[in-house]
Amino acid sequence: AIRMTQSPSSFSASTGDRVTITCRASQGISSYLAWYQQKPGKAPKLLIYAASTLQSGVPSRFSGSGSGTDFTLTISCLQSEDFATYYCQQYYSYPYSFGQGTKLEIK
Amino acid sequence: QVQLVQSGAEVKKPGSSVKVSCKASGGTFSSYTISWVRQAPGQGLEWMGRIIPILGIANYAQKFQGRVTITADKSTSTAYMELSSLRSEDTAVYYCARDDQIDLDYWGQGTLVTVSS
Numbered sequence: 478a479i480r481m482t483q484s485p486s487s488f489s490a491s492t493g494d495r496v497t498i499t500c501r502a503s504q505g506i507s508s509y510l511a512w513y514q515q516k517p518g519k520a521p522k523l524l525i526y527a528a529s530t531l532q533s534g535v536p537s538r539f540s541g542s543g544s545g546t547d548f549t550l551t552i553s554c555l556q557s558e559d560f561a562t563y564y565c566q567q568y569y570s571y572p573y574s575f576g577q578g579t580k581l582e583i584k
Numbered sequence: 585q586v587q588l589v590q591s592g593a594e595v596k597k598p599g600s601s602v603k604v605s606c607k608a609s610g611g612t613f614s615s616y617t618i619s620w621v622r623q624a625p626g627q628g629l630e631w632m633g634r635i636i637p638i639l640g641i642a643n644y645a646q647k648f649q650g651r652v653t654i655t656a657d658k659s660t661s662t663a664y665m666e667l668s669s670l671r672s673e674d675t676a677v678y679y680c681a682r683d684d685q686i687d688l689d690y691w692g693q694g695t696l697v698t699v700s701s
Contacts, residue, residue: 520692521621521691523688571645
């Protein structure tokens with residue numbers, strides 16, 4: 478099974494900051510990577526698929542990049558509604574696997 | 585617009601089974617794949633398995649093989665996830681999601697399953 482590792486596990490930031498979350502796959506997954514945002518008590522929400530394609534309706538301050546084993550999610554200018562937990566997920570092969578999550582908190 | 589509506593919360597005894605439903609509306613159910621993902625309290629997301637309703641074929645994560653059964657009823661556009669031999673570690677929120685094989689783009693609201701004696 479492919480292992481996904483995110484970093485950092487948590488960090489604090491302020492509104493207006495630019496933040497980057499990293500996701501590493503234990504083997505190459507081409508661009509078969511998605512990013513999700515989850516708020517407490519809610520289902521995950523798809524932000525990005527195919528490593529860099531923004532899901533319809535997602536603000537353009539979110540962007541994704543990478544291929545192979547190393548990927549990043551960048552939020553260019555943090556808004557208050559962006560404080561949440563973020564997960565990467567590979568769909569290169571079954572079983573699908575998720576990173577452990579990155580909790581973004583307000584500084 | 586695809587919508588997935590799951591059944592309500594359950595409380596189960598250790599050793600018993602639970603069956604969670606996921607009713608789809610919008611789109612064409614038979615053309616979907618439905619994945620099931622769970623999340624233990626305070627923990628991350630864990631993929632359990634998926635079904636292709638039009639084929640009736642299911643695949644499972646090895647961790648759950650033998651304990652989980654995922655089925656689908658095309659006539660009611662409903663997918664089901666049954667987990668047996670429940671233990672306390674199975675206490676979690678269980679989600680269904682539409683799996684278009686490039687992402688999980690629509691999610692159910694989640695079903696809390698509590699396993700407690």
